[in-house]
Amino acid sequence: MKSSKGISHNVIDRLPRYLRFLTDLQEHGEERISSKEIAEAMNTTASQVRQDFTIFGSYGVQGYGYQIDYLIHSIKRILGLNKKHQVIVVGVGGIGRALLEHMDFESYHYQVCAAFDVDPDVVGKQINGVTVHHMDDVEKVVGDRKIDICMLTVSKSAAAKVAERMRRMKVSGILNFTNVELQFGDKDIFVRNVSLLDSLFTLTYYLEENNL
């Protein structure tokens, strides 16, 4: 299945992994890398890497490799990470708090403008510089700002209602950690479901399959 930019979804799914790997190398002062080295680090083949990288017209030079800065720049451009994105975190329980405390938003131009919860123990607190407001005030706090992404970590029972509220607020996308499958009929909002349970389940499958 191809995206409207003509890039297959499988390639899109691999780009973040390339990006994280290459960014690590860049931080360690590396400048060039071959498709073979990338393939070894990422458990794929050099020809797969070269094939994937044709999407940004970069073919590397035989025996010389790719310029890491250029790869990072190109991947960020395709993913849209060269622009700023406004983020809110809705639900500041375990996962929401962990996201606020540990996710490397700033390196990738994500700006977390506010967080929301209903629990009086957490409303009014600051976590990693982000103020937690009461959920009742979400429209007021956000105001005229265009929110690109809501990271949704509320309880399962609240998920659908809060998601609908985000749609009405014209939030562009929801990263949905609630384990409730959210779907919208319209094209106004895009949802990506993230389930930590799913990754545990598929790992379990592969252990069985390999008799581990």
Next chain:
Amino acid sequence: MKSSKGISHNVIDRLPRYLRFLTDLQEHGEERISSKEIAEAMNTTASQVRQDFTIFGSYGVQGYGYQIDYLIHSIKRILGLNKKHQVIVVGVGGIGRALLEHMDFESYHYQVCAAFDVDPDVVGKQINGVTVHHMDDVEKVVGDRKIDICMLTVSKSAAAKVAERMRRMKVSGILNFTNVELQFGDKDIFVRNVSLLDSLFTLTYYLEENNL
């Protein structure tokens, strides 16, 4: 690409979503469902659902649908969730703590036997009934128990070293939240990398693509 059981990896990746959706229905007292209803809830097509479900020899009955209990039982059997799995959580910072507090391990026969960290503020504490031990004691605490899965949430700098220690302890699989790509040359241990950043990046891509 197909697994050794002859099931494509794409189908394996979809089974956990079906399982969560069907389990919710079961908890609400539902008994039967059609491929069309499943497809609508999961943003796919009825023929895709029927195709996927052929892996457990269940074709449903025209106009009658699938028996939810049977689907759940079949998916769990294929994923290996009908057996108990021993889990340890290594790293009890934000994500590790959130996993211990919120992940629904018990419903799926995962038994979290212990957690480990080096931070004196957390070592010795109990989180959701699980004792946090010092990392130095990991071999002693685990003892002769066969650990199926290590949920690894340590810092990036510690990731490779701790993962290697898990391999030596004959842990079967690592669910790797460290954002470091872990690969092992041998077949003794299986790693599944989970990056929350990756899902944020791909969501950002799809927002751009849809001009949201």
